[in-house]
Amino acid sequence: MMPKLISWNVRGLNEVSKMLGVRHLLRGWGANLVCLQETKMEFISRAVIRSLWGERSSRISVFGVIRGFRRRDGFRWMFTRVYGPNSDDSRVGLWDELTGMRAWWNLPTCIGGDFNVIRFPSERSSGGSLTRAMEEFSDFIRENLLVDLSMIGGDYTWSSNRDRPILSRTDRFLICGEWESKYSDVTQRRLGRVYSDHFPIMLSGNRRGGGRRPFRFEKMWLKKLKVFKGDLKKWNEEVVGNVNYNKNQCLSEIDELDRREESQGLTGEENERHRVLKEEMERLVEMEEINWRHKSRVTWLKEGDKCTKFFHRVANSNRRNNSITVLEVDGVTYEEPQGEFLSEPLSGVI
Structure with missing residues (x-):
């Protein structure tokens, strides 16, 4: 099974309510690797990472390169996070650096993030003409034999948030041929946009599992609060569950x-x-x-x-x-079978 990757320009994580919302979304998506841009935090500690992503977060890179991932199937690969500069001149240096890193590590590569540039005029809602920056981006992809996957779920990944918004696709994942051969069902998907003007994007296999979690009652609820069973179930389903x-x-x-x-x-x-x-x-x-x-x-x-x-x-x-597994009454020991809680009333004993 291929890993699941998330890239998202969150536009700041300093607000408690926003961090809380981002945390719940990340955990709901269940990604193996998360790449966030523009957190606007001066220092990101391991504790902050854990609070966002849980105990699974084991490797942190402030420079954007995480190398040497090894899946259980033995497939070893490198991930490079990108937050591209807005200046065309600075962006030329970015392409050279990414090319050099790929050659140096010589591992199957996945590159993802906010590149701050598009490839074609069609990737911007306002259109326009083909620019030198677009051509250089496409040249980098071709020269490094990278695959630019189509985006499922929408054409653009950024919105100006105006009444008549300008939209563009500045966020994407790029994978090498080895990745595509190893994970033939790989897809790139745009997720719902909340908390930011950028859409989160996900790289994963196209198998979509899971489903609605079934509702379950605790046994003691049914016995001790039997009279309220109907109301409690309705309340739990509509408000909490x-x-x-x-x-x-x-x-x-x-x-x-x-x-x-x-x-x-x-x-x-x-x-x-x-x-x-x-x-x-x-x-x-x-x-x-x-x-x-x-x-x-x-x-x-x-x-x-x-x-x-x-x-x-x-x-x-x-x-x-709060569970009772053994109960002694008047010198007589009553014990439930192993693995079960004593939740039924002991009639005739108490």
């Missing part, structure tokens, strides 16, 4: 509006709906955070400090501590 589903629905509608903005523009009513959906995303993310905080019963931490697996560990620990 469906948070992740509602987030996905919200992102799906945002994505649909983004596509419509590309093809025909948005009406005033649709622009307002787009704004409301982004606010709804923030509300859902906050609700999920508070829900985990409640489960862990750790009230001395801020709501934005769910980071890594801490809250999950505490919630699971509480569940284990």
